[in-house]
Amino acid sequence: MxxxxxxxxxxxxxxxxxxxxxxxxxxxxxxxxxxxxxxxxxxxxxxxxxxxxxxxxxxxxxxxxxxxxxxxxxxxxxxxxxxxxxxxxxxxxxxxxxxxxxxxxxxxEQSHWEDLVIIIAVVSSRQKETSSTSGMQESVKTSPLLKYRAEEMVPKRIGQMEKAIKSMDFAEFARITCADSNQFHATCLDTSPPIFYLNDSSRRLIGLVERWNRHAGEPQVAYTFDAGPNAVMFAKNKEVAVQLLKRLLYQFPPSAEADLSRYVLGDQSVLKSAGVTSLEDIDSLSAPAEFAGVINLPRIPGEIDYLICTSAGKGxxxxxxxxxxxxxxxxxxxxxxx
Amino acid sequence: MxxxxxxxxxxxxxxxxxxxxxxxxxxxxxxxxxxxxxxxxxxxxxxxxxxxxxxxxxxxxxxxxxxxxxxxxxxxxxxxxxxxxxxxxxxxxxxxxxxxxxxxxxxxEQSHWEDLVIIIAVVSSRQKETSSTSGMQESVKTSPLLKYRAEEMVPKRIGQMEKAIKSMDFAEFARITCADSNQFHATCLDTSPPIFYLNDSSRRLIGLVERWNRHAGEPQVAYTFDAGPNAVMFAKNKEVAVQLLKRLLYQFPPSAEADLSRYVLGDQSVLKSAGVTSLEDIDSLSAPAEFAGVINLPRIPGEIDYLICTSAGKGxxxxxxxxxxxxxxxxxxxxxxx
Structure with a gap:
């Protein structure tokens, strides 16, 4: 976080x-x-x-x-x-x-909930159009939904989130994390003129997680987007993180000339557990079960710049x-x- | 409408x-x-x-x-x-x-405000993922912002819109139209799982209009998006519609093999007044003043399927x-x- x-x-x-x-x-x-x-x-x-x-x-x-x-x-x-x-x-x-x-x-402390694994998908390292500070100031001035959110929603959700973290309740943690990220971006869109931080790649990342969670019957992964298109995803535990990384590599393969060591950064143990050591290994990944019946799913090599595997920091x-x-x-x- | x-x-x-x-x-x-x-x-x-x-x-x-x-x-x-x-x-x-x-x-009646010209940009004719009826039902069930919007915002805006139409106040009409479209899509994003009707092409269309309106000092064009990525744009009058069409053709040129008569449909008089009779005419359009300083503006041929020029119908x-x-x-x- x-x-x-x-x-x-x-x-x-x-x-x-x-x-x-x-x-x-x-x-x-x-x-x-x-x-x-x-x-x-x-x-x-x-x-x-x-x-x-x-x-x-x-x-x-x-x-x-x-x-x-x-x-x-x-x-x-x-x-x-x-x-x-x-x-x-x-x-x-x-x-x-x-x-x-x-x-x-x-x-x-960092050691409180060590199961959590974080994978960040950087979909674009381009300079964003609106700085988060000036964007928030515009939203405060012009978004009626932000006013409602700040007064009615945020205090309640902060309390729920504290409880979820203390009891390590991943389902509740995931529910609040995703809903609150989406609601933040909703108030950006309600700003005049509207602010868009999410792009089509962000939408596809959300789709990947939502589809999987629904198929699994309970949340495996939570996503959150700050003031930009890049996804920060929390996997329930290491095994789920391995599955998440495989799904990400399947739907968002690196471009053909990419170097795997520059595509998956940070903690290399997740990649290692996924058994992926080359671009050929990515080519031979099979579609996860929940992808069945999904039509027109684009798999555009290079859509994601790189992935970072990490966990809560020590300050x-x-x-x-x-x-x-x-x-x-x-x-x-x-x-x-x- | x-x-x-x-x-x-x-x-x-x-x-x-x-x-x-x-x-x-x-x-x-x-x-x-x-x-x-x-x-x-x-x-x-x-x-x-x-x-x-x-x-x-x-x-x-x-x-x-x-x-x-x-x-x-x-x-x-x-x-x-x-x-x-x-x-x-x-x-x-x-x-x-x-x-x-x-x-x-x-x-x-249709004859009340005849100055208004409508240009529709169809950015994708693909089947949308969520039908608008089932999407709205999910939003009603899961979006706290929709509840607030329905109770507090919509009744007020309906009154304002009626007044703007009756007095043919384009600035007010445009302000409410754009703000309400954005707020509707904000509540879609606040739905769980989130519903996305707007895509990156929709964002670029919104950017085109917002940039122009800001540069002009007062609204020239209003946009609204229903349950899909396609923009319905209202131009203040015929001259503005001609300028809008030129801007759309400049930023969203048809693909090289396109047929102009299949790219701009409906009322042909706007295209005629724009002086555009061939794909070469589109190539030689110059950037509008408000495009100066806009970095990384993609001009992807074929990003828009086609445009429709029309006006309020007769029922x-x-x-x-x-x-x-x-x-x-x-x-x-x-x-x-x-």
Whole structure:
């Protein structure tokens, strides 16, 4: 449910420096983000969370109240407040007019629900037309359905989702995740002029999951789309993730000249369990049972850019300086890591 | 705002036949629909309106109350009740549990607002995945936003729309038409599992109109999508329709092997005024001013199947039997008109 923080490292001697000294110092920041940028996959959330965390570490900041840093991260990109912690995180709306109590809190550690496997389908890494921040502002101004959703639907669903996560109730988790993603995109469409984040590839990904879930009789996979066309899919467990990956490779094969190692990224164990080691293995995958009777199902090679297999993250952390630094310790200038 | 009734003709001697005699007679019905079937363009509305009108004419039915026939047509396909009358027609929700008072009434004759020109872009004539009747039933059952829309939004907008039509206020007409189309499709997306009628071509058509309206400073064209991907666009007047057709031909050129006379159907005067007589003329169209700065705008030949230029219709009517009959007067069997 959260983006991975990026590997930004700020050089620090580790000494405590007073506020007065800070005001005279300059900071050289180098950052690197391993997520597609501006594609609606919370790359800005990862980046801003990382920046705030790194500066706080450097300046040895102690929070005045729990979550103070998340409120600061939120100023860069709303969802950045969630990306500081690992596991399952809740963004509290807050009551104050100045938004100071709009903070994130951790609901559960990463280790709480380890069965969940996440597969992300990146259908397009092109720059999206509307930034999520300006899009949301337009929706607040012009969508009557968003007003209703915010007042009547979201508070109820937040409570249901907390309960589903705590009790690891996958069916309920999937029901709320899919319904809420679709409702968010419904309010985008109700905006004037309308905002479209989902495209035909997104629709086909939703179709794949919905068809399978219906055929299985209970949810196997949940999907959610943030402010972009890319699907984030949650598989009930590792075996289901293997089945999901096979279905994705069957319906969305890579293009003929693709390199399998660049088509399925992240945790390679799902691909390995699927028994797929070459493009020929993908060609010989057979249609899953629920595809029977589906007419005009396009299988367009290269429709998806790539897939990422992953799981809930551990939150922001300091990497080992010698290994991870993006700055040359001698010159303080950028080192380009290949 | 209504589909054209199709040219169904039922043979009648014109004599009045009593109820008792009817119960012993058989009727041979041949029908022809000149609209794409099951593509979300109200072809079933046209067909059922025509069937009810033809049978009523044949049987010399007198309505017990005004709109009784529209209530009967509604049983075949909801929107069929609107297709019996010409011009601008309202479908009244009604209050009775049995739906008997859910009838259509004519707001204004076809001649009331003759400036309006309609251009329909048929982006796909493929069978749609969800029929509009079953789709709406799923939405009623599962979409919380539809409930809010039906209770809070629709009654208000119906009143606003009636006023806009009566005063021929195009800006207001366009605002409500576009917002309400988008909100309808928002509730489809809020259905579980979600229903998608709009596709990427629909999105690009919406983009074309929204971009132009914003650039012009006031609405030139309104769009609406029924239960399918095809756009029904209303141009403010004939000159605007000519500009709209040129824009559509520029962004959605026919495929290289297309026949222009099969690409732009219906009223040929718009095409004539646009000065387009060949595929070469389309190739030499220049980009409209509001296209400047639009990046990655695809111009895929053949993305649209065909365009129809038309206007508000005159309602159901009896055609001349000799010319229009689909049945051979001698044998009573189907004559295939080419």
């Amino acid at each position: 959260r983006a991975r923080a990026t590997d930004v490292v700020i050089e620090s001697s580790g000494k405590v420096i007073t506020k007065e000294v800070w005001s005279t110092l300059h900071i050289h920041i180098a950052s690197e983000n391993n997520f597609p940028t501006a594609a609606g996959l919370a790359s800005s959330a990862a980046g801003f969370a990382c920046l705030v965390y790194s500066l706080a570490q450097l300046m040895n900041v102690k929070e005045k109240y729990e979550g103070e840093l998340t409120a600061i991260a939120r100023l860069g990109s709303g969802s950045a407040c969630r990306s500081l912690y690992g596991g399952f995180v809740k963004w509290n709306m807050g009551q104050e007019a100045d938004g100071k109590d709009s903070i994130a809190t951790q609901l559960a 922001a952390s300091v990497l080992d300086g010698q290994i991870a630094s993006l700055l040359d310790p001698a010159t303080g200038l950028l080192v380009k890591n290949e | 209504r589909a054209r009734a199709t040219d169904v003709v039922i043979e009648s001697s014109g004599k009045v036949i009593t109820k008792e005699v009817w119960s012993t007679l058989h009727i041979h019905i041949a029908s022809e629909n000149n609209f794409p079937t099951a593509a979300g363009l109200a072809s079933s509305a046209a067909g059922f309106a025509c069937l009810v009108y033809s049978l009523a004419q044949l049987m010399n039915v007198k309505e017990k109350y005004e709109g009784e026939l529209t209530a009967i047509a509604r049983l075949g396909s909801g929107s069929a009740c609107r297709s019996l009358y010409g011009g601008f027609v309202k479908w009244n929700m009604g209050q009775e549990a049995d739906g008997k008072d859910s009838i259509a009434t004519q707001l204004a 159901a009517s009896v055609l001349d039997g000799q010319i229009a009959s689909l049945l051979d007067p001698a044998t009573g069997l189907l004559v295939k008109n080419e």
